[in-house]
Amino acid sequence: MSSWKVIARVDDIFGEEPCAVDVDGIRVALFNVQGCIHAIEDRCPHDKVVRLSDGYVDNGTIECPIHQSRFDIRTGKVLCAPAQEDVRFFATRVEDGKISIELDPKE
Numbered sequence: 001m002s003s004w005k006v007i008a009r010v011d012d013i014f015g016e017e018p019c020a021v022d023v024d025g026i027r028v029a030l031f032n033v034q035g036c037i038h039a040i041e042d043r044c045p046h047d048k049v050v051r052l053s054d055g056y057v058d059n060g061t062i063e064c065p066i067h068q069s070r071f072d073i074r075t076g077k078v079l080c081a082p083a084q085e086d087v088r089f090f091a092t093r094v095e096d097g098k099i100s101i102e103l104d105p106k107e
């Protein structure tokens, strides 16, 4: 069974710029895409030390700042090489201006 954790406020996200949050040792990048909040793990699957939140946001995608792989912010799907894996995606919900993400019970 999963659990939900409040990690930020909607007001913490300004325009298209991602908001990076540390959630119990997991780096999470939050995005506001046309009024919808999305969350992905804030590390590139091609080189796990690279923060995707330092990348370039364009039309619902994030481009890795190192080798320019692109990922769909809404799903975590990898869209182009050199990365071959999707980035972890978290379900989100917003209540009373607070953003929650869904975590596995072990987290």
Ligand code: FES
Binding pocket: 044, 045, 046, 047, 050, 064, 065, 066, 067, 068, 069, 081, 082, 083
């Ligand atoms: S580190 Fe992200 S594509 Fe290489």
